[in-house]
Amino acid sequence: ETGVTQTPRHLVMGMTNKKSLKCEQHLGHNAMYWYKQSAKKPLELMFVYNFKEQTENNSVPSRFSPECPNSSHLFLHLHTLQPEDSALYLCASSQTTSGGQETQYFGPGTRLLVL
């Protein structure tokens, strides 16, 4: 495996379900990100982890719970979601979060549908 991988690629869940999204990066990076991409809206940054520590929570509802056990893995735990949470959830990684010309590498995303 190379780059950034995400599983599952597609997920359908009811509002009372609990599920988890997984992201793994094989690039030796130290920073990982969760983004939400909805139709006709800009990519929204949700969470940032740098060296396993959460450095950004962009006012995300508590029904989304991130976990970063190590620099290579990032999870997004989902529970009691709403239909408006249906979107493409993208994971990204970068060497660090130092900004400037930092390059983020994105995974293919998980297409989530909440019924």
Place this chain on the structure above:
Amino acid sequence: TQLLEQSPQFLSIQEGENLTVYCNSSSVFSSLQWYRQEPGEGPVLLVTVVTGGEVKKLKRLTFQFGDARKDSSLHITAAQPGDTGLYLCAGLYNFNKFYFGSGTKLNVKP
């Protein structure tokens, strides 16, 4: 309100035509990136511009950062069907956080 406005939202052109996509803001950015996203995939970085007035070329793609670092443009010469995709700009604000535009969906017909 969005920090970055992209225009047009949709663009459908014939192969061989030229096009320009715009990314505008009232805020100053430390740097600006352009990405292309194809269906079923995540965005892929095309270029990063840092200096006001900077111009970068990537084959048939020309990227320009505005003098005041508030806007940017992407010009494609002689578009090809392989250029089809969603083009996203992302501005780095306060050397801290990237804000994305809502994208321009380009369709190049053969």
